[in-house]
Amino acid sequence: MALLQVSSLSCGYHSLNVLHDIHLDVEPGQQVVLLGANGAGKTTLLKCLIGLIPTSSGHIMFAGQDITEWPPSERVKGGLAYLSEVGVIASLSVEDNLNIGGYYLSRQERRQQLQRLFEQLPLLYEKRKDPAGSLSGGQRKILGFAKVLMGKPQLILMDEPSSGLAPVMVNEMISMLKTYRSSGPAFLIAEQNIKFLEGTDDVYVLDNGQIRFHGTPNDLDADAHVKAAYFGLN
Numbered sequence: 001m002a003l004l005q006v007s008s009l010s011c012g013y014h015s016l017n018v019l020h021d022i023h024l025d026v027e028p029g030q031q032v033v034l035l036g037a038n039g040a041g042k043t044t045l046l047k048c049l050i051g052l053i054p055t056s057s058g059h060i061m062f063a064g065q066d067i068t069e070w071p072p073s074e075r076v077k078g079g080l081a082y083l084s085e086v087g088v089i090a091s092l093s094v095e096d097n098l099n100i101g102g103y104y105l106s107r108q109e110r111r112q113q114l115q116r117l118f119e120q121l122p123l124l125y126e127k128r129k130d131p132a133g134s135l136s137g138g139q140r141k142i143l144g145f146a147k148v149l150m151g152k153p154q155l156i157l158m159d160e161p162s163s164g165l166a167p168v169m170v171n172e173m174i175s176m177l178k179t180y181r182s183s184g185p186a187f188l189i190a191e192q193n194i195k196f197l198e199g200t201d202d203v204y205v206l207d208n209g210q211i212r213f214h215g216t217p218n219d220l221d222a223d224a225h226v227k228a229a230y231f232g233l234n
């Protein structure tokens with residue numbers, strides 16, 4: 001059974017639908033990429049899935065439950081996490097940001113998870129008392145990633161992890177995804193950067209609020225029409 005199953009979903013802002021009839025699945029442990037240009041509706045879809053924007057029609061099933069009407073806090077408690085492009089609170093310390101990510105864990109679990117992440121990401125341990133705003137853009141992205149991992153989610157919704165990152169940090173982010181995928185969570189990643197197709201199981205192409213393509217990265221690579229129409233590739 002799919003971990004996330006989105007069917008006939010429409011949503012938008014102030015009674016104006018931006019997304020139309022979206023169907024999308026994520027299986028446990030999968031990495032799924034949602035590709036689309038600026039304004040295609042990627043952020044809107046992720047916000048709708050986490051509950052920050054209400055659904056106009058359709059259904060969102062997660063871990064066997066219909067969460068379409070659930071508030072964001074219940075979705076997070078249920079194992080869904082959302083990492084926005086910003087991802088961290090600049091005025092709070094690195095450690096406080098991480099503890100916010102583990103808000104729904106018991107005190108003991110939170111302590112253990114914090115220790116585990118500090119061991120895996122020594123940079124965050126070194127900077128644990130520093131305000132998140134003092135970190136470089138790349139370090140902030142890593143902190144944002146660690147912050148969502150703190151809550152031990154089953155599925156992480158990531159909004160443009162590459163935005164504002166130098167190419168070397170994009171590679172670092174891709175290798176972090178590889179590392180953490182093997183330890184459990186599934187990922188739905190909204191991106192414009194096709195580098196994120198590396199290690200990806202499934203791809204959806206979103207254009208003007210509609211899914212125009214769904215398949216594996218190999219299927220996408222073989223589809224000259226989609227490549228030319230949406231990515232200017234021959």
Ligand SMILES: Nc1ncnc2c1ncn2[C@@H]1O[C@H](COP(=O)(O)OP(=O)(O)OP(=O)(O)O)[C@@H](O)[C@H]1O
Pocket residue numbers: 013018036037038039040041042043044045
């Ligand atoms: N708060 C809002 N109120 C009204 N319309 C909005 C709002 N936010 C986004 N939109 C519109 O919804 C459409 C989809 O925007 P969205 O931000 O979801 O796209 P995106 O694919 O994430 O693009 P980007 O990469 O630029 O963030 C756009 O036409 C945008 O102008």
